[in-house]
Structure formats: C-alpha cells, structure tokens
Amino acid sequence: MLSLSQDLPTLRLSVKDFDTYGQVTIESTVPLSTHVEKHTAIFVVRIRADKHFVIRRESFQSRYIKSIGWARGSDYYMLTINVTDVDFIHEAANLTNPHRLIIDIGLPGMKTAEAQESSVSRARPSQKAPEKPKVSEEKPEETVRSERAQPKSENIPSPISAPSQGIKTIVIDPGHGGLEAGAKGRSGTLEKSLTLPISKKLKSIIERNLAYRVVLTRENDVDVSLENRAATANNNRAALFISIHVNGSPRKAAYGSETFFLSLNATDEEARRLAYMENNSSEIESRISSERDDDIMMILWDMAQSAFIAQSSQLAENIQTELNSLLGTKNRGIKQAPFKVLTGVACPAVLVEVAFITNPAEEKKLIEEDFQDRVAQAIYRGIANFLRKYPLE
Amino acid sequence: MDTKRLLLLGVLVVAAIILVLVFFRSGGEEKIKEVSVEAPKEQEKSAEQPLQTKTVTLFFLSEEDSLLHPEEREISDNSSLAHLASQTIEELLKGSRNGSPSSFPDETKLRELFVTGEGIAYVDFSGEISDRHTSGSTAEIFTVFTVVNSLTYNFKSIKRVFILVEGIERETLAGHIDLSRPLLPRYDLVAN
Numbered sequence: 001m002l003s004l005s006q007d008l009p010t011l012r013l014s015v016k017d018f019d020t021y022g023q024v025t026i027e028s029t030v031p032l033s034t035h036v037e038k039h040t041a042i043f044v045v046r047i048r049a050d051k052h053f054v055i056r057r058e059s060f061q062s063r064y065i066k067s068i069g070w071a072r073g074s075d076y077y078m079l080t081i082n083v084t085d086v087d088f089i090h091e092a093a094n095l096t097n098p099h100r101l102i103i104d105i106g107l108p109g110m111k112t113a114e115a116q117e118s119s120v121s122r123a124r125p126s127q128k129a130p131e132k133p134k135v136s137e138e139k140p141e142e143t144v145r146s147e148r149a150q151p152k153s154e155n156i157p158s159p160i161s162a163p164s165q166g167i168k169t170i171v172i173d174p175g176h177g178g179l180e181a182g183a184k185g186r187s188g189t190l191e192k193s194l195t196l197p198i199s200k201k202l203k204s205i206i207e208r209n210l211a212y213r214v215v216l217t218r219e220n221d222v223d224v225s226l227e228n229r230a231a232t233a234n235n236n237r238a239a240l241f242i243s244i245h246v247n248g249s250p251r252k253a254a255y256g257s258e259t260f261f262l263s264l265n266a267t268d269e270e271a272r273r274l275a276y277m278e279n280n281s282s283e284i285e286s287r288i289s290s291e292r293d294d295d296i297m298m299i300l301w302d303m304a305q306s307a308f309i310a311q312s313s314q315l316a317e318n319i320q321t322e323l324n325s326l327l328g329t330k331n332r333g334i335k336q337a338p339f340k341v342l343t344g345v346a347c348p349a350v351l352v353e354v355a356f357i358t359n360p361a362e363e364k365k366l367i368e369e370d371f372q373d374r375v376a377q378a379i380y381r382g383i384a385n386f387l388r389k390y391p392l393e
Numbered sequence: 394m395d396t397k398r399l400l401l402l403g404v405l406v407v408a409a410i411i412l413v414l415v416f417f418r419s420g421g422e423e424k425i426k427e428v429s430v431e432a433p434k435e436q437e438k439s440a441e442q443p444l445q446t447k448t449v450t451l452f453f454l455s456e457e458d459s460l461l462h463p464e465e466r467e468i469s470d471n472s473s474l475a476h477l478a479s480q481t482i483e484e485l486l487k488g489s490r491n492g493s494p495s496s497f498p499d500e501t502k503l504r505e506l507f508v509t510g511e512g513i514a515y516v517d518f519s520g521e522i523s524d525r526h527t528s529g530s531t532a533e534i535f536t537v538f539t540v541v542n543s544l545t546y547n548f549k550s551i552k553r554v555f556i557l558v559e560g561i562e563r564e565t566l567a568g569h570i571d572l573s574r575p576l577l578p579r580y581d582l583v584a585n
Contacts, residue, residue: 183529248529250494251456337534340571353530
C-alpha cells in the first residue's frame with residue numbers, strides 16, 4: 001500500500017496565515033496545470049489530472065480560510081476553498097521545485113509585510129498560460145453556434161483584475177428527455193416536453209437581458225445522464241445551474257411551485273466520518289462532534305455542490321419569491337432534497353419544480369405558451385435578483 | 394523445565410481464548426444484538442408460539458397536506474431484526490388504512506432486506522418501484538423517505554437506509570433522489 005501511494009502523484013495541501021492574507025499551498029509531485037476562479041466566498045481551483053492523485057492535507061486554523069474541500073471531475077480535481085470574507089481576492093502563482101501552486105487570499109491591498117513570499121509568487125506566474133486556452137477551448141464550437149447575439153453587459157460589474165476568460169455561462173437543464181419522460185399528466189402531457197420549451201424560453205430571456213451566455217444540457221428530446229448534466233455545468237465553468245422540472249405527486253390535490261437545493265442528508269455525516277478517518281486524531285474528533293460542518297477545517301467531499309449550499313439556498317429563495325408573485329401559485333417554499341443531478345455541480349445550483357403536472361388544473365396551465373413564458377420570466381427575475389445581490393466576478 | 398513450559402503453554406492458551414472472546418465481543422455489536430433477539434425466540438417458538446407482536450409506526454403521505462402521517466401496525470415479534478424490518482416494509486407496501494395515497498407503484502414488492510453491522514439497512518425492491526414510478530420530485534421524495542423513516546423510526550439500530558432495485562444499486566428511482574449512498578431519515582417531512 002505504501003509503495004502504491006508513492007507511485008501515485010500526490011497533492012499536499014497546507015494553509016498558513018500571514019498578517020494580511022492566508023496562503024494556501026498545493027504542493028505536487030508532478031507539474032501542475034491549474035486554474036483558479038472566484039465564486040463569491042469560494043475559490044475554486046481546478047487541477048488537470050488524467051490520473052488519480054493522493055491527496056494529503058494538514059489540518060489548519062486560519063483567519064482567512066474556513067475550509068477546503070475537493071471533488072474529482074472527469075479529468076480534473078477541483079478544490080473548493082471556502083473563505084471568511086466575500087470581498088477577498090486572490091493571487092495565484094505556479095512555482096516549480098517542488099511543483100506547487102500558491103494562492104494568497106485576502107482583501108484587496110493585502111500583503112504589505114511579507115514581501116518575500118509574494119515576490120517569489122509574482123516572479124513566475126508562468127505555467128498558467130499554456131493551460132488556460134486548452135480548458136476554455138473545450139466548447140467554443142457549441143457556444144458560437146448557440147449564441148444568437150453577444151449579450152450586452154449592463155448590470156454586471158466587469159471583473160477587476162480577475163483572469164478574465166470572457167463571458168460567464170449559465171447552464172439550464174431541461175429535466176428528463178428521450179426515453180426518460182418524467183412525470184405524466186392525466187391527459188397525457190409529459191414532463192420532458194414541458195421542461196424543454198420552458199428552458200429555451202428562459203435561455204433567450206437571459207441572453208437578451210444579462211451578460212451571460214446560456215448552455216442547455218439538451219437541445220432536443222434526447223436522453224442525457226444526470227452525470228452529464230452536471231458535467232455540462234462544470235465543463236463550461238457555469239456560474240449558475242438551473243434544472244427545470246415539472247412536479248408529480250400521488251396526491252391529486254398537490255399544486256404549486258417549489259424550488260429545491262441540495263440537502264446533504266447522508267453525506268454530511270459521511271464527510272465527518274471520512275474527515276475523521278483521514279485525520280485520525282482525537283483533537284479532530286472532538287472538533288467534529290462539537291461544531292457544525294461549516295467549521296470543520298477540512299472536509300472530504302465527493303460532492304462538489306457541498307461547497308455551494310448556502311449560495312444555492314439564496315438562489316432558490318430568489319427564484320421562489322418571483323415564482324410566487326408572478327404565477328400566483330401556492331407557495332410551497334424552498335426545499336432541500338438529495339437530488340442526484342445537483343450533487344456534482346460546482347456552482348450555485350437549484351432545481352425548479354414549476355407546477356404539478358399531476359394536478360389537472362395545473363397540467364392545463366403548463367401546456368399554455370403564455371404560462372410557460374411567465375414561468376421563464378419569473379425564473380429569470382429570480383436569477384437576476386440573485387446576481388444583483390451576489391455579483392460573480 | 395517442563396512445568397515452566399506447561400505454564401507458558403497455559404498462559405498462551407488463556408491469552409488466545411481472551412483474544413478470541415474480545416474479538417467476537419468487539420467485532421459485531423449489531424450481530425450480537427441480533428443473535429440475542431433470535432435465540433430466546435427460537436425457544437419460544439418450539440414451546441408452542443405465544444404469538445408476540447410488536448407495534449410499529451409507518452409513515453404515509455396524507456392527501457390533506459403534503460406531509461407524512463403516522464399509522465400503527467402490529468407485526469409478529471418472533472424474528473430477527475431483518476425480519477422485523479421486512480415486515481414493516483411489507484406493511485408499508487400494503488398501503489394506508491386511512492385513505493392516504495400509496496407512494497409505491499402497484500405490484501412493487503420487497504425482495505430482500507438486510508442490516509449491516511454499521512446500521513445500514515439494505516432494502517431491495519422489485520423493478521416496479523422504479524420502472525412504473527410516476528416520477529416527479531415530490532412523488533419520489535415520498536417513496537424514498539416513507540421507506541427510510543419507517544425503518545429508522547422503529548429500529549434504533551438502523552441508522553441509514555440504502556435502497557436497491559432488483560438487487561442492484563440505482564442512481565435514482567426516476568431521475569431525482571440520489572440513491573447512490575445510504576440515506577438518513579427526514580423527520581421534517583412528518584406532520585406534527
């Protein structure tokens with residue numbers, strides 16, 4: 001076992017506080033190809049990897065960094081660095097000998113005192129350059145085709161010094177499709193054939209009004225696995241992920257719209273157990289049992305969404321508020337459930353249940369074009385409000 | 394010399410016995426519990442079964458609100474934890490006596506149920522639970538959590554529930570709730 005782990009590339013994470021900033025060091029036994037991006041109070045670090053990494057972490061206490069989690073994608077690892085202040089910025093540098101990525105996180109104007117580390121960091125911001133185009137190359141094809149017009153940038157603050165890779169993406173996921181028809185109405189309406197037009201309407205409203213491009217997880221009536229839906233979000237580095245569904249219940253009377261975000265249900269306990277096993281120290285154990293999961297210094301996740309629960313709940317709230325006022329449907333409120341499609345998504349993500357297809361009156365409404373327009377409009381407003389309150393860099 | 398050797402041998406034997414005992418004791422707390430439930434029952438059975446029953450609480454989605462409401466059932470108590478849990482799920486599949494709609498597609502059957510030492514109940518349903526599911530998030534949430542809640546609520550040693558379909562792990566029943574990991578109960582879905 002030892003020899004095996006010696007052969008595998010290893011990532012070693014550590015955190016150190018300086019006077020004005022916290023420093024995350026990701027040391028590696030192999031050259032690193034990385035990309036760092038900010039989502040409000042979370043920095044997402046992508047590390048290209050065609051093999052498994054062994055990840056070693058040191059526990060830490062930091063004024064700047066709350067927790068670090070990681071998730072594995074198809075060909076990358078993703079670290080989520082949860083920070084203590086939404087205004088924090090970062091400076092990242094890829095260094096060699098040993099291979100390491102150093103990320104300094106603090107308020108703008110950080111690091112006056114420790115010029116040493118930072119001057120080293122600034123000295124070689126080299127390796128980032130070759131990797132970046134590769135990642136963003138992944139789908140320009142589709143982008144260019146599906147983009148009708150370059151959305152105008154009005155109400156979105158332009159990034160200050162962020163590694164701007166152009167326009168941000170919102171991924172919309174029309175639920176079900178293909179053989180997977182979803183819920184069925186009494187007069188035969190299928191969920192899959194409602195979620196697509198609503199999603200398309202939403203796409204065009206967003207692209208008309210916001211400086212975002214929109215990618216749909218499916219454009220036609222085809223099967224798309226839940227994993228691929230989440231992957232579409234992650235591969236496009238989505239800023240938001242909105243899954244559109246139509247609800248069904250064994251209760252005929254059930255009606256109204258609902259917006260869901262992910263509940264960790266079983267997973268938070270699992271994360272604690274894993275965190276404990278990895279760290280295997282009594283000190284950690286007592287900390288885990290006495291504090292909430294937010295405060296655990298290191299959480300091991302295989303669920304990227306775990307890092308975004310708070311933001312996802314805000315997004316859900318904003319969307320639900322608009323659905324309530326625009327549709328006059330009964331408020332079933334925002335809810336949490338362990339939705340498979342949301343677990344792997346690495347950005348704020350929600351699942352909107354527009355109305356109940358199993359309720360005859362709502363089924364009738366759902367097939368009306370006008371109703372679909374109003375739904376799309378409401379969801380758009382919710383998104384816009386969220387983005388106004390939590391502008392993404 | 395010989396006595397010394399004998400003594401040493403004796404000490405070793407005693408040590409081995411202690412080790413074995415400790416191993417079994419600490420090994421499966423759950424198992425021991427199960428056995429101790431089972432053993433006396435076996436005797437009772439052979440001594441002309443004094444039919445013992447146990448009251449369990451099942452959860453059904455009510456037609457009135459969108460919450461789970463408890464209903465009680467009697468199940469026969471002369472069996473193992475897995476069997477008690479199986480009976481509970483069988484009762485749940487039979488449906489409500491108060492007119493609550495079923496959260497399960499018709500013909501859904503329980504194939505098998507077992508409980509691991511870590512307190513995870515594996516509940517294996519026939520294919521209907523997924524193939525004939527009406528779909529819809531709400532429907533799926535209630536199918537899943539009537540099962541989870543009904544088990545964890547009645548059996549302390551069941552902490553989490555892993556739902557299988559036709560013996561295998563499924564991603565979801567009908568596209569919504571993640572079944573790839575064991576689930577904790579959701580008592581917030583229960584009416585007060």
